[in-house]
Amino acid sequence: MRDLVRQNEVRQNKRFFLLASLAALGLRLFLVLRFPGIVDDSRLYANIAENWLQHGIYGVTNSGVIMPTLSRLPGYPAFLAAIFAVFGIENFRAVLLVQVLFDLATCFLIADLARRMLGARAAQAAFLLAAVCPFLANYAATALTETLEIFFTALALDLAIRGLGIGEAGNSASRRMMTWLACGLSVGAGILLRPDGGILLAAIGSYLLWLLVRSLRARRGETRTGETSQGETRQGETRLPPRMILWAGVLLTIGATAPLVPWTLRNLDNLHRFEPLAPRYANDSDEPLMPGFNRWAKSWTAEYVSVEDIYWNVPGELINVTALPNRAFDSSQQRDETAELFADYNRDHDITPEIDARFAALAAERIHAAPLRYYVWLPALRIADMWLRPRTELFPSDPRWWQFNDDARWLALSLGFGLLNLFYVALAGAGLWRARAFFGIGLFVLFLLLRSVFLGTLENPEPRYTLECYPVVIFLASALFCPKSPQYDLPNCEYRLCQSASVDLVKRSNALKIKLEQYGLGVAQLRPISSPGISVILCFLGEDKSDFYAFVCIRSFPCVLVYERSLCWRSAYLLCKS
Numbered sequence: 001m002r003d004l005v006r007q008n009e010v011r012q013n014k015r016f017f018l019l020a021s022l023a024a025l026g027l028r029l030f031l032v033l034r035f036p037g038i039v040d041d042s043r044l045y046a047n048i049a050e051n052w053l054q055h056g057i058y059g060v061t062n063s064g065v066i067m068p069t070l071s072r073l074p075g076y077p078a079f080l081a082a083i084f085a086v087f088g089i090e091n092f093r094a095v096l097l098v099q100v101l102f103d104l105a106t107c108f109l110i111a112d113l114a115r116r117m118l119g120a121r122a123a124q125a126a127f128l129l130a131a132v133c134p135f136l137a138n139y140a141a142t143a144l145t146e147t148l149e150i151f152f153t154a155l156a157l158d159l160a161i162r163g164l165g166i167g168e169a170g171n172s173a174s175r176r177m178m179t180w181l182a183c184g185l186s187v188g189a190g191i192l193l194r195p196d197g198g199i200l201l202a203a204i205g206s207y208l209l210w211l212l213v214r215s216l217r218a219r220r221g222e223t224r225t226g227e228t229s230q231g232e233t234r235q236g237e238t239r240l241p242p243r244m245i246l247w248a249g250v251l252l253t254i255g256a257t258a259p260l261v262p263w264t265l266r267n268l269d270n271l272h273r274f275e276p277l278a279p280r281y282a283n284d285s286d287e288p289l290m291p292g293f294n295r296w297a298k299s300w301t302a303e304y305v306s307v308e309d310i311y312w313n314v315p316g317e318l319i320n321v322t323a324l325p326n327r328a329f330d331s332s333q334q335r336d337e338t339a340e341l342f343a344d345y346n347r348d349h350d351i352t353p354e355i356d357a358r359f360a361a362l363a364a365e366r367i368h369a370a371p372l373r374y375y376v377w378l379p380a381l382r383i384a385d386m387w388l389r390p391r392t393e394l395f396p397s398d399p400r401w402w403q404f405n406d407d408a409r410w411l412a413l414s415l416g417f418g419l420l421n422l423f424y425v426a427l428a429g430a431g432l433w434r435a436r437a438f439f440g441i442g443l444f445v446l447f448l449l450l451r452s453v454f455l456g457t458l459e460n461p462e463p464r465y466t467l468e469c470y471p472v473v474i475f476l477a478s479a480l481f482c483p484k485s486p487q488y489d490l491p492n493c494e495y496r497l498c499q500s501a502s503v504d505l506v507k508r509s510n511a512l513k514i515k516l517e518q519y520g521l522g523v524a525q526l527r528p529i530s531s532p533g534i535s536v537i538l539c540f541l542g543e544d545k546s547d548f549y550a551f552v553c554i555r556s557f558p559c560v561l562v563y564e565r566s567l568c569w570r571s572a573y574l575l576c577k578s
Helices: 002-012 014-034 040-055 075-087 092-118 120-131 134-140 146-163 173-193 195-225 242-257 260-271 291-298 304-309 332-348 353-369 371-388 408-434 441-456 463-481 490-497 505-518
Strands: 059-062 065-068 523-528 534-541 550-553 559-563 569-577
Touching: 014 092, 014 120, 014 134, 040 059, 040 075, 075 092, 075 146, 075 173, 092 120, 092 134, 092 146, 092 463, 120 463, 134 146, 134 408, 134 463, 146 173, 146 195, 146 441, 146 463, 173 195, 173 242, 173 260, 195 242, 195 441, 195 463, 291 353, 332 353, 353 371, 371 408, 371 441, 371 463, 408 463, 441 463
Parallel strands: none
Antiparallel strands: 059 065, 523 559, 534 550, 534 569, 550 559
């Protein structure tokens, strides 16, 4: 029945969604045609997909020989292989066009997320912000994992909100459990694309654990006082029983980890290595690691410019000590030692074990001299850079935009993108403050915090790594367009109050009145009706579902409770029969 509600909402606003969808499609097609992004990683993924499709080997071509690999998870190569099988090998144009469709679907998922938690007006705002967002559109036109990863992130969050019962009045327990399984599978699909997709699993799992602790503490309190507290404990919250939360966590974990089982078994069988994800530095078994160099780079890297100037060039290309910022040296002696290391590396453009050990010693010296810089200040700067930098890395813009020596149009693009990114982030911050009391908002905050902290540990602060957070950014920004009061999921509260056969109708009605008055919802009307067999009817009032909610509370002698500001009846939907 709620599907009918959604259809009515879309029908009432079909012109808006049609125009916004056309704008979204036009922006993305323009980028696909004018600025298609086919980078080195794109060709590596395509090579794996081609070998997998044509030779049945998940591997990379090295000197004409196909070598099995575990450096990349199989999600994106599988996607490319499916596209290549239909449209031809290395048909990147088809890949980008399919990604455009995924990105449009992401816009609808973000809008649905806002609709469930914040209302119809917020859903429209969220859809428009996602549709015209050039950062999402830019990566839809690039053959990388970001677009699919963002899609599955938005899908998993939308399913998690449904599983919590937000915007899902009258859902059965079995249907909620299936929703949690689907949520886990969405998270698993994201992990198959990028290993850091597991951060979303940690965020949702941690939030469920917090709900479980709250529920158990509330149950112990009720046992001590001898009173039963039902219904909502904060704005928009319907308390979930501990058993349901536990099952939700189990199904979430099963769904998220099951897709990784074939990949793990393949690595054990073919490469004799237990690797359920991908190596930390995306290297194969025969490729040397550079732990000393990586630790040294993390002891001074704070922005994306250093990634382009130094980090990506090692090994294989020349690096210049003059490209290092002043913070890379604590003394003139350390500068001389670094210059000598660079000179030794530049002879063969390779990090030998001896050179890597010298970089490790230099890193240890710097960390010992300033541990807070290494563990706190530099990670904070990397996080800020990834969040606030102009997202122009896929355009031919100068990454050192602040020097104002770039071509005029690319400088204008950098400044414009920088201001637009700040606009989105500022809207999200203001929306978070407005929606801070809404049930479920903690899940989004937890995801942002966990992902940001993780990104601060990386040596290569690339702005694209925060794009997976943009569904949450846009959702929070849309909260500025929602009513100040959340849309309470009161049908569940009312229906549970009707379940107790030992309490007569008058006591049930009074209990519900008290619950409503606690949240500033006055009972506007109370009158008996006679329609045996019906348990609950939910009536939607107002133009945007912000001023609604009526209940038909029927058991042995039914009554109607109507509350909230508006008494303009729009429609009534039968939710459940006895």
